[in-house]
Amino acid sequence: xxxxxxxxxxxxxxxxxxxxxxxxxxxxxxxxxxxxxxxxxxxxxxxxxxxxxxxxxxxxxxxxxxxxxxxxxxxxxxxxxxxxxxxxxxxxxxxxxxxxxxxxxxxxxx
Amino acid sequence: xxxxxxxxxxxxxxxxxxxxxxxxxxxxxxxxxxxxxxxxxxxxxxxxxxxxxxxxxxxxxxxxxxxxxxxxxxxxxxxxxxxxxxxxxxxxxxxxxxxxxxxxxxxxxxxx
Numbered sequence: 092x093x094x095x096x097x098x099x100x101x102x103x104x105x106x107x108x109x110x111x112x113x114x115x116x117x118x119x120x121x122x123x124x125x126x127x128x129x130x131x132x133x134x135x136x137x138x139x140x141x142x143x144x145x146x147x148x149x150x151x152x153x154x155x156x157x158x159x160x161x162x163x164x165x166x167x168x169x170x171x172x173x174x175x176x177x178x179x180x181x182x183x184x185x186x187x188x189x190x191x192x193x194x195x196x197x198x199x200x201x
Numbered sequence: 202x203x204x205x206x207x208x209x210x211x212x213x214x215x216x217x218x219x220x221x222x223x224x225x226x227x228x229x230x231x232x233x234x235x236x237x238x239x240x241x242x243x244x245x246x247x248x249x250x251x252x253x254x255x256x257x258x259x260x261x262x263x264x265x266x267x268x269x270x271x272x273x274x275x276x277x278x279x280x281x282x283x284x285x286x287x288x289x290x291x292x293x294x295x296x297x298x299x300x301x302x303x304x305x306x307x308x309x310x311x312x313x
Contacts, residue, residue: 136301188249
């Protein structure tokens with residue numbers, strides 16, 4: 092079963108708008124990571140947030156982590172057409188390698 | 202650095218055939234993993250390794266074998282291909298658990 096589940100499954104917005112994706116997980120974690128996958132390509136690491144961190148920024152990306160609710164969110168500000176991709180959260184529980192969710196498909200309309 | 206290199210990029214197998222998917226990284230990463238990606242299901246962990254000589258099973262290991270004789274290489278062997286193994290396979294590596302993973306570009310496998 093998937094450790095992480097993203098919500099929504101699909102999201103369509105206009106260029107310039109903000110995009111928010113959520114991830115829920117089931118067990119305690121060491122860290123949570125977000126990846127982007129363009130169609131037909133491999134995954135690209137975006138950002139990692141440790142279990143003792145609550146918020147992290149990287150450029151136009153903002154990630155929050157709420158360990159009490161076992162949830163995380165990824166905010167992409169001022170979206171661009173080039174942000175069109177699938178976004179996955181992945182959790183490191185310390186027991187195996189990363190466990191991925193099923194992803195959010197983001198479409199940014201120009 | 203070439204990063205994570207996967208070969209081949211595409212492969213068609215007949216049911217019952219065996220083959221090896223190659224994965225090599227030149228970043229001296231200790232952690233390496235194999236995932237399969239099926240439509241709408243995200244990535245599922247097949248096998249992983251925390252260093253040369255050490256491998257362990259992931260979520261869906263049946264029908265696959267791995268070995269890690271060197272830090273650089275982590276091949277995935279399909280023992281007797283089945284149509285259910287039609288998927289896109291990704292290899293990934295990382296320096297440590299507190300770093301993100303670098304992914305290869307994938308191998309698209311079709312079993313007929």
